Amino acid sequence: MLKFKITLLLLCLFWKVSAQETAPPWMPMQNCIGLAIGLGTVSWLDKNSSPIDYTSKPKHVRLFYNLEVKSMLFTVDFDIKLGGMRAKHLAQRMVYFQEENYKGKKEDKKFPVGASFLAGKLSFGAYYKMKQSASAEFRVAPGIKLSNEMFYPQGWVSSGLFNAISFSPAANVQHRIDAEHDVTATVSLPVATYLARLAYHNTVSAPNKSLIEGFIRNSAWAGLGRFFSPAAELQYHYQFHNHIGTSLTYGFNYYLIEQSQPMRATSHTFLAGIHNQF
Amino acid sequence: MNAIKIYFKRTTIILICCTVLMAAHPPKPTPTENFEYFWKTFDTHYGLFGVKHVNWVDVYNQFKPRVHDSMTDEALYALLSEMITLLNDNHLNLYPTNGDLPAFPGGILRYVNGKLTILKAQEDYDLDVVKKYLTNYHEATGSVRYGILPDNIGYITITSHGDSRKDIQQSMTTILGALKDTRGMIIDVRGDYGGHDAIAQLIAGYFTAEEKLYMITKKKNGPAHDDFTRPEHWTIAPKTKTPYLKPTIVLTSRFTQSAGETFTLALRELSHVKIMGDTTAGSFSDNPTTEMPNGWMFTVSIGDYRDARGKSFEGIGIAPDEFIRTTKEDLLQGKDVALEAALKKFQ
Numbered sequence: 001m002l003k004f005k006i007t008l009l010l011l012c013l014f015w016k017v018s019a020q021e022t023a024p025p026w027m028p029m030q031n032c033i034g035l036a037i038g039l040g041t042v043s044w045l046d047k048n049s050s051p052i053d054y055t056s057k058p059k060h061v062r063l064f065y066n067l068e069v070k071s072m073l074f075t076v077d078f079d080i081k082l083g084g085m086r087a088k089h090l091a092q093r094m095v096y097f098q099e100e101n102y103k104g105k106k107e108d109k110k111f112p113v114g115a116s117f118l119a120g121k122l123s124f125g126a127y128y129k130m131k132q133s134a135s136a137e138f139r140v141a142p143g144i145k146l147s148n149e150m151f152y153p154q155g156w157v158s159s160g161l162f163n164a165i166s167f168s169p170a171a172n173v174q175h176r177i178d179a180e181h182d183v184t185a186t187v188s189l190p191v192a193t194y195l196a197r198l199a200y201h202n203t204v205s206a207p208n209k210s211l212i213e214g215f216i217r218n219s220a221w222a223g224l225g226r227f228f229s230p231a232a233e234l235q236y237h238y239q240f241h242n243h244i245g246t247s248l249t250y251g252f253n254y255y256l257i258e259q260s261q262p263m264r265a266t267s268h269t270f271l272a273g274i275h276n277q278f
Numbered sequence: 279m280n281a282i283k284i285y286f287k288r289t290t291i292i293l294i295c296c297t298v299l300m301a302a303h304p305p306k307p308t309p310t311e312n313f314e315y316f317w318k319t320f321d322t323h324y325g326l327f328g329v330k331h332v333n334w335v336d337v338y339n340q341f342k343p344r345v346h347d348s349m350t351d352e353a354l355y356a357l358l359s360e361m362i363t364l365l366n367d368n369h370l371n372l373y374p375t376n377g378d379l380p381a382f383p384g385g386i387l388r389y390v391n392g393k394l395t396i397l398k399a400q401e402d403y404d405l406d407v408v409k410k411y412l413t414n415y416h417e418a419t420g421s422v423r424y425g426i427l428p429d430n431i432g433y434i435t436i437t438s439h440g441d442s443r444k445d446i447q448q449s450m451t452t453i454l455g456a457l458k459d460t461r462g463m464i465i466d467v468r469g470d471y472g473g474h475d476a477i478a479q480l481i482a483g484y485f486t487a488e489e490k491l492y493m494i495t496k497k498k499n500g501p502a503h504d505d506f507t508r509p510e511h512w513t514i515a516p517k518t519k520t521p522y523l524k525p526t527i528v529l530t531s532r533f534t535q536s537a538g539e540t541f542t543l544a545l546r547e548l549s550h551v552k553i554m555g556d557t558t559a560g561s562f563s564d565n566p567t568t569e570m571p572n573g574w575m576f577t578v579s580i581g582d583y584r585d586a587r588g589k590s591f592e593g594i595g596i597a598p599d600e601f602i603r604t605t606k607e608d609l610l611q612g613k614d615v616a617l618e619a620a621l622k623k624f625q
């Protein structure tokens with residue numbers, strides 16, 4: 001029995017030594033698929049439809065997929081933000097209707113000025129991993145991002161509504177702290193955007209068109225001067241298992257839109273995620 | 279030197295505090311600011327000054343002297359309501375948001391005892407009364423219902439145009455299938471409060487065998503009173519191989535408004551269609567909602583909508599080929615006089 005235990009111990013030691021010898025090379029491929037959830041805040045002022053600042057604290061869900069090959073990193077992210085929205089500096093607003101029918105029945109109805117906020121983004125990224133030495137602690141990968149982002153606040157006013165299909169130069173920088181911990185920063189700036197906004201008159205009706213078609217037809221190409229939207233993201237990643245890792249992400253996005261009348265917005269997001277690495 | 283440093287430090291701290299406080303709680307907008315914003319929004323976005331022959335600067339000069347920063351919400355509400363009433367536009371609504379003042383409904387106007395009055399309640403149509411005349415009553419969608427009237431006359435009533443195109447296509451196929459053997463049709467839009475013009479256009483397409491122009495629209499695209507988009511031409515075109523082409527009567531009322539009126543504009547271009555009832559509300563243009571700095575909301579008519587010959591009915595309404603109106607007393611007795619008069623036309 002003792003021999004068996006010693007053999008087992010030696011085997012274990014040998015396995016550990018082997019594992020150390022075959023530890024993933026720096027930088028290991030990070031192919032993964034995952035889910036992140038979190039909260040955010042979005043604030044905006046859309047002068048095309050209102051002089052009032054709006055704010056939303058949406059819940060945020062992200063599905064992501066990263067594929068890393070020898071010299072390239074490909075990413076797919078699908079983000080959904082969903083929540084209520086309200087005027088930032090105004091107390092709870094109520095509208096009051098006095099209704100009456102021909103039978104003389106009168107009814108007073110009061111409703112809060114409620115609204116919902118929906119935003120979505122689908123983005124594809126392709127990054128070229130710049131060559132580094134085997135001992136490098138940083139991986140720098142410039143690239144491009146193709147995104148379709150939608151802001152869809154639904155309320156009494158259409159403040160903030162837009163859809164942007166954009167092409168952005170981007171960069172991804174990863175700092176490896178140790179075998180289990182790393183921090184990644186990603187930045188992007190759209191330089192060419194196919195932007196749909198409400199027109200000056202703020203309506204979408206058009207002959208033989210659905211409302212969505214009526215909205216989309218008011219699309220035009222916009223450069224940095226009309227759609228300025230830098231985005232930055234900082235992610236801490238902890239790989240606690242060979243195949244499973246977690247992450248904490250902070251994201252910031254600024255928007256300045258000069259189509260129709262100006263709109264500006266800022267967005268902050270905090271996400272906690274889990275992913276399966278393969 | 280130290281004193282300068284301290285002074286500089288304190289000033290910086292005060293400035294930062296002021297900035298933070300102002301960002302957190304911007305000063306409450308004054309009635310004057312709200313009035314100016316309201317007036318200016320109409321000045322830059324209202325599409326019907328030319329049609330209504332209203333000099334908006336004169337309106338400003340008339341009302342501005344009554345505005346002061348100590349006026350109450352009630353006084354501001356009364357003043358703004360009075361100001362937009364001058365535009366005689368049912369599509370102009372004002373929604374105070376303090377919870378105490380009621381929404382100002384723009385107004386559907388009618389002469390009552392010789393006095394032009396804003397109607398608060400519809401008194402000439404009640405679907406529950408109509409149902410007593412119907413057999414095979416069905417709800418195709420939440421806003422489109424149909425059935426069969428005595429003497430095998432089909433009946434469709436539309437109360438809004440908010441359904442999806444797909445729902446309308448499916449519903450109209452079902453409805454025309456069910457009513458294809460009727461002798462004629464009554465399309466009742468007396469309770470049609472509007473919706474999407476393109477949905478009204480789609481429904482109208484089930485009643486024509488040929489394409490016809492029925493409406494030309496343009497919308498504001500800049501701040502000057504004559505800054506408009508290029509005109510758009512709305513045609514009524516066949517949406518089915520078997521459109522309903524038998525004699526058809528459209529029943530209208532003062533409460534037929536917005537897309538209900540553009541729907542009426544489309545059908546009145548067809549030779550087998552007659553309009554009966556009361557003159558429509560006279561509010562055609564889209565009217566998006568916007569806001570004032572104090573959070574109140576209001577709507578603005580941003581378009582200039584005209585019929586195929588370039589005539590505007592804004593503030594006037596579409597007059598019927600034959601006037602007939604059900605009264606409140608009729609409805610209380612369970613009678614729909616206008617519907618009965620329309621039925622007689624098929625005898």
